[in-house]
Amino acid sequence: MRKEIIAIIIVVLAIAAGILILIFLNDFNGSRQNSPSLSPSPSPGLNLGENLTGLPLKIADGFSISIFAQNLKDARDMAFDSMGNLWVSRPDEGVITLIEIENGRAARQNDVLRNLNKPHGLAFDPDTPNLLYFAEENKISKIPLYSDAPPQKLVDLPSGGRHITRSLIFGADKRLYVSIGSSCDVCVESDKRRGTIYSMNPDGSDFKEFASGLRNSVFMALNPETEEIWATEMGRDFLGDNLPPDEINIIKSGKNYGWPYCYGQRIVDSRFENTGEQICPATEKARLEIPAxxxxxxxxxxxxxxxxxxxxxxxxxxxxxxxxxxxxxxxxKIARFSLNGGEQTDFISGWLGSDGKVYGRPADILIADKGDAYISDDYSGKIYQVRFINQTERTTNSVFFEKQS
Structure with a gap:
């Protein structure tokens, strides 16, 4: 009889313990499902994604950001070659660095081209993908990759002055385009090549002006749907905190974009009121305006x-x-513009801390065909990788990040 009572007590205790375990697991899972780091956002632009960098960054929900490569002081322009390796210009170091990629990771990095004069723009010829075109402050050259061949100079560029970066892009017409920044903050240039975008054939011939009135269009990109060249444009200084707006422009042949006489939506610069009133009505308006x-x-x-x-x-x-x-x-930060409606949202932010501390300054952004994005940071010498991740990956990575933070 005593043994039976003991057996009954053991069974009751086991059942009670099982019920308590189920209650605990339910509460635990419920608390995790309510965690902000796992809650999906109903719309893009909300900063609920996964930050695996160790920096106080915020990224839109459904995306992760991690450090892809580092120890790359002054990393600026980036370009992938036909072998899937990444090339990075570093103007202040005078080098162009090759990052060899294996299994999706940066395996090795080597300064292949050295002793250059402020190298910046990088571009690959679509018809000859093993040829790297690169722009220094004073010239454009090309070089066959993974060979002992020396660079070949194609054209000379104006040098000196305030803006020394030169950016490159191949257009849909297979011509090579180069942006040449102004020599000053705001002035009428004596060298008509300054404050422009020029184009040429891949061999350097037929070098001619394509567009003008562009103070400093440091980067360009090809719209994959329209095949138009879009360019960023930095406005002049010393008109206060809120003027003039910086710009995004669609670059068209023979068009004048206003600098130094006007900015934005053909607003006349106060320094050139008389001349600007005559010139600005015929200039191109900015496609998008950005805070000054x-x-x-x-x-x-x-x-x-x-x-x-x-x-x-x-x-x-x-x-x-x-x-x-x-x-x-x-x-x-990295901003996102919806070209359907024009609204702007933050895609990645946090490089400037609330206390004013600077953690980085994004320079270039490169999005590969399959969707992985790469961001160079010339302040911290890093390259970040951004990926869109599915729900399963999001849960796994969020658990990892919570343990790291």
Whole structure:
């Protein structure tokens, strides 16, 4: 009899313990489902994604950001070659660096081209993908990759002055385009090549002006749907915190974009009131206006063939390098513009801390065909990788990040 009573007590205790375990697990899972780091956002632009960098960054829901490569002081322009390796210009170091990629990871990095004069723009010839074109402050050259051949100079460029970066892009017409910044903040240039975009054949012939009135269009990108060249444009300084707006322009043959006489929507610069009233009505208006002194640099369009959410289609992503002369520094981030409606949202932010501490300054953004994005940071010497992740990956990575933070 005593043994039977003991057996009954054991069974009752086991059942009670099982019930308590089920209650605990239910509460635990419920608390995790209510965790902000796992809650999906109903719309893009909300900063609920996964940050695996160790920096106080915020990224839109459904995306992750991690450090892809580092120890790359002054990393700026980026370009992938036909072997899937990444090339990075580093103007202040005078080098162009090769990052060899294996299994999706940066395996090795090597300064292949050295002793250059402020190298910046990089581009690959679509018809000869093993040829790297690169722009130094004073010239454009090309070189066959993975060979002992020396660079071949194609054209000379004006040098000196305030803006020394030269950017490159191949257009849909297979011509090579180069942006040449102004020599000053605001002035009438004596060298008509300054403040322009020129184009040429891949062999350097037929070098001619394509568009003018562009103070400093540091980066350009090709719209994959329209095949138009879009360019960022940094407005002049010393008109206060809120003027003039920085710009995104669609670059068209023979068009004048207003600098130095006007900006934005053909607003006449106060320094050139008389001349501006005559010139500005015939200039091109900005396609998009950006808050003054945001310093827009790299730009990239959303990939056409990727697993990104449909609401991100027909979007433009712009790297805001951030202000240097505003009373309150602003805009060290990646912004997203919906080209359907024009609204702007933050895609990645946090490089400028709430206490004013600078953690980085995004420079270029490059989005590969399958959707992985890469962002260079010339302040911290890093390259970040951004990926769209599905729900399973999001849950796994969020648990990892919670353990790291």
């Amino acid at each position: 002194h945001s310093a827009p640099l790299g730009l990239a369009f959303s990939p056409l063939n990727s697993n990104w959410p449909k609401e991100y289609r027909n979007s433009l992503f712009v790297a805001y390098h951030g202000s240097w002369n505003r009373n309150e520094p602003a805009d060290y």
